[in-house]
Every structure is written in C-alpha cells, then in structure tokens.
Amino acid sequence: MATSAALRAPNTFRAGPDERGRFGIFGGRFVAETLMPLILDLERAYEAAKTDPAFHAEMNHWRTHYVGRPSPLYFARRITEHLGGAKVYFKRDELNHTGSHKINNCLGQILLAKRMGKTRIIAETGAGQHGVAAATVSAQFGLPCTVYMGSKDIDRQAPNVFRMKLLGAEVRPVESGSRSLKDALNEALRDWVTNVADTFYIIGTAAGPHPYPAMVRDFQCIIGEEVRTQIAEAEGRLPDSLVACIGGGSNAIGLFHPFLDDPSVRIIGVEAAGRGIETGEHAASLTAGRPGVLHGNRTYLLQDDDGQIKEAHSISAGLDYPGIGPEHAWLKDTGRAEYVAATDAEALEAFKLCARLEGILPALEPAHALAHVIKIAPTLPKDHIIVMNLCGRGDKDVFSIAQHLGADL
Numbered sequence: 001m002a003t004s005a006a007l008r009a010p011n012t013f014r015a016g017p018d019e020r021g022r023f024g025i026f027g028g029r030f031v032a033e034t035l036m037p038l039i040l041d042l043e044r045a046y047e048a049a050k051t052d053p054a055f056h057a058e059m060n061h062w063r064t065h066y067v068g069r070p071s072p073l074y075f076a077r078r079i080t081e082h083l084g085g086a087k088v089y090f091k092r093d094e095l096n097h098t099g100s101h102k103i104n105n106c107l108g109q110i111l112l113a114k115r116m117g118k119t120r121i122i123a124e125t126g127a128g129q130h131g132v133a134a135a136t137v138s139a140q141f142g143l144p145c146t147v148y149m150g151s152k153d154i155d156r157q158a159p160n161v162f163r164m165k166l167l168g169a170e171v172r173p174v175e176s177g178s179r180s181l182k183d184a185l186n187e188a189l190r191d192w193v194t195n196v197a198d199t200f201y202i203i204g205t206a207a208g209p210h211p212y213p214a215m216v217r218d219f220q221c222i223i224g225e226e227v228r229t230q231i232a233e234a235e236g237r238l239p240d241s242l243v244a245c246i247g248g249g250s251n252a253i254g255l256f257h258p259f260l261d262d263p264s265v266r267i268i269g270v271e272a273a274g275r276g277i278e279t280g281e282h283a284a285s286l287t288a289g290r291p292g293v294l295h296g297n298r299t300y301l302l303q304d305d306d307g308q309i310k311e312a313h314s315i316s317a318g319l320d321y322p323g324i325g326p327e328h329a330w331l332k333d334t335g336r337a338e339y340v341a342a343t344d345a346e347a348l349e350a351f352k353l354c355a356r357l358e359g360i361l362p363a364l365e366p367a368h369a370l371a372h373v374i375k376i377a378p379t380l381p382k383d384h385i386i387v388m389n390l391c392g393r394g395d396k397d398v399f400s401i402a403q404h405l406g407a408d409l
C-alpha cells in the first residue's frame with residue numbers, strides 16, 4: 001500500500017476518472033493541440049449516450065442477439081479437484097462472437113460512431129484480435145474500416161490479417177519504429193487528426209487519451225456485472241478472488257470494476273513475464289515498468305534508462321504491449337488491486353492442463369491468468385471462490401503452440 005497522502009484510499013474506487021480524465025496521477029489527455037477538439041467531441045457524445053436509455057437498449061439488443069451474451073459462469077470442476085483447494089469458476093467470454101471480450105468494446109464504440117454520424121472506422125491492432133472485432137462490427141453496420149498494423153505483426157499474424165480482409169477491412173502496414181502495436185497506435189492517431197470530420201477511432205483497450213480508458217472500461221463492465229448476478233445465483237454470495245490477464249487491461253478492468261468497492265473481494269491482475277522478469281524479455285509494465293507518458297496518457301511503461309519505450313515480449317501476442325491502462329496504474333499504487341506475472345512456460349502448462357481437464361482450449365492470454373490460479377488455488381481453503389476471466393479462445397493460438405511444443409502441423 002503506497003503511503004503518500006495523494007494515494008490515500010478513497011471512499012470509492014469506482015468514481016474515477018476526474019473531469020480531466022485522471023486516475024490519481026495517471027491517465028489524462030496528452031495529445032496534440034489538433035486532436036483536442038475531436039477528443040472533447042467524443043467525450044460529449046459519450047456522456048450523452050451513457051445516460052440515454054435508447055443507447056443502452058440498442059446495446060443490449062446486439063449483446064443478446066449478435067455477441068451471445070450473457071456468457072456463462074462455469075464451475076471448472078475438474079481443475080478445482082485437480083488443484084485441491086479453492087473453487088475455480090471461469091467467466092466464459094471466449095464464447096462471444098469472434099472469440100474474445102474485444103467485441104464488447106467494439107460494439108459499444110461503433111454504436112457511438114453511428115450516433116455521432118461518423119462514416120468511416122479506423123482501428124489499431126497488434127495480434128489482430130481487436131482488428132478482427134473492429135472489422136466485424138464495421139461489416140455489420142456497413143461502415144468502411146481501416147486497420148493499422150505493424151508490418152512485423154502482419155507477418156506474425158497471417159490468419160487474422162486474412163480474416164480482417166474477408167470481413168471487408170483494409171489492413172494498412174506500419175513500417176515505423178518497432179513495426180508493432182505501439183507504432184500502429186501512433187499511426188491511427190495520425191489518421192484521426194487528418195480525417196477529423198468523418199472518422200471514428202475505435203481503440204482496442206482501456207488505454208489512450210481520456211475518455212477512452214473510462215469508455216472502454218464501461219463497455220467491458222458487462223463482464224463483471226454478469227458475474228455479480230451469476231455468482232449470486234450459483235453460490236449466494238460474492239466471490240473471494242478475481243483473476244484476469246493484463247495486456248492493456250480491458251478484460252481485467254471489465255471484470256474488476258463492478259467489485260472495486262467490495263473490500264472482501266481480492267483482485268489480482270496477471271501480466272506476461274515472458275522469458276522471466278529478470279531476462280528483460282517480458283510485457284510486465286506494472287511489475288517492472290516506470291510511470292511515463294505514451295499514447296496520450298500517463299501510466300506505467302516499459303522503458304530503458306533514457307526513457308525510451310522498450311519492446312515487450314510475450315508468447316501471447318495479445319499481452320505484448322509496453323504500457324497499461326491508467327486505471328490499473330492507479331489501482332496498483334492505491335493497493336486496491338495486486339499485479340503479478342506469469343511466464344511463457346507457465347502459461348503453456350496452464351493451457352495444456354485446461355485442454356486436458358476441462359475440454360477447453362483457452363487463448364494464451366487467459367492461460368496466464370490460469371497459471372496464477374494454479375499457483376494460488378491449492379493454498380486456499382475449499383470454500384474460497386475464485387472467478388477467472390477466460391477472455392479468449394485458443395483456436396487462434398494453435399499454430400504458435402504447435403511451434404512451442406515442437407509439433408509439425
């Protein structure tokens with residue numbers, strides 16, 4: 001728990017951000033002058049939509065009939081028995097249309113784009129999962145979609161690039177910097193500034209300039225809200241621990257946020273430790289980064305001694321981001337949430353266990369969350385309830401898993 005007066009625990013952890021978009025010293029909007037009017041316009045539109053019952057009714061319609069919500073809360077009986085301690089539940093967001101939680105956010109943002117009269121969608125993507133979800137909703141709502149993607153990621157993620165094209169999106173390679181996600185985000189921000197009038201930028205995680213971190217969080221909160229209802233039905237009480245993997249932090253904040261003011265609920269985010277924190281080849285910005293400014297907000301970042309952004313590494317492309325949403329940075333410093341890390345090897349073991357015991361191929365991202373569940377569940381009593389967000393399915397990962405296991409497809 002941080003001791004500085006500025007970080008003293010507030011009465012509620014759910015009120016943020018403030019009117020400048022800050023969570024404590026984190027967040028904000030560090031953007032070029034030219035971007036400011038767009039950001040303010042978006043903020044106004046979102047504030048209006050948030051309190052409009054028609055917006056929520058429309059969202060609920062699409063959640064039910066297109067995304068397939070609510071996703072089940074599933075008691076993982078065989079993993080629970082195998083670990084011999086706490087009761088483990090999975091929130092099955094991998095069953096959503098397009099295979100992860102990304103669609104929750106894309107749906108919210110495209111409905112907002114329609115409301116604002118925008119006629120063109122842009123997005124950035126790293127692994128391609130957000131690009132696919134953005135291309136999917138763009139197809140459904142009949143808007144042209146351009147996805148910025150680092151050329152290195154284009155080479156690494158061929159199936160998702162092809163999926164986006166099948167869905168009618170244009171995939172624009174980004175050749176600058178490390179030719180990966182952070183560069184794609186910069187390029188998308190540049191596009192937005194130059195195409196002010198007609199373009200809506202769908203950011204893929206709870207990061208970027210205000211209001212994105214709060215808006216993406218709100219769209220993902222459906223995960224935690226459903227869990228509250230579902231665990232009450234299943235167990236008649238709140239869970240004891242929540243566990244989710246952390247890339248930019250959107251699936252995690254969606255699960256965590258509705259429980260932030262329930263002090264009995266322990267909250268744990270799991271970052272990617274890659275080849276091990278000590279090797280420097282990881283994506284653990286909260287565990288091993290320092291505060292700085294990137295992509296329009298102040299947050300924890302992987303940086304070298306000169307403040308240059310370091311490249312992230314993880315077996316899972318979706319966790320491969322050198323930053324983290326600002327609300328997590330604040331939750332870490334206030335001590336309300338804990339952040340730990342799991343290695344590539346631990347995630348692979350968790351993946352195999354889940355496949356064999358539950359008949360579920362998880363994505364490599366939530367396999368990191370499961371790796372932590374595997375560490376703590378045996379140390380906890382049998383009446384301790386853990387809810388883990390199984391935020392994506394592993395179909396997209398079978399080729400890279402085959403490579404790691406030395407299998408020849």
Ligand SMILES: *Cc1c(COP(=O)(O)O)cnc(C)c1O
Pocket residue numbers: 100101102129130204205206245246247248249250251252318319363365366391392393
């Ligand atoms: C993109 C992705 C992540 C990481 O993003 P967050 O914003 O941290 O949720 C995690 N899991 C899956 C399945 C993803 O596709």
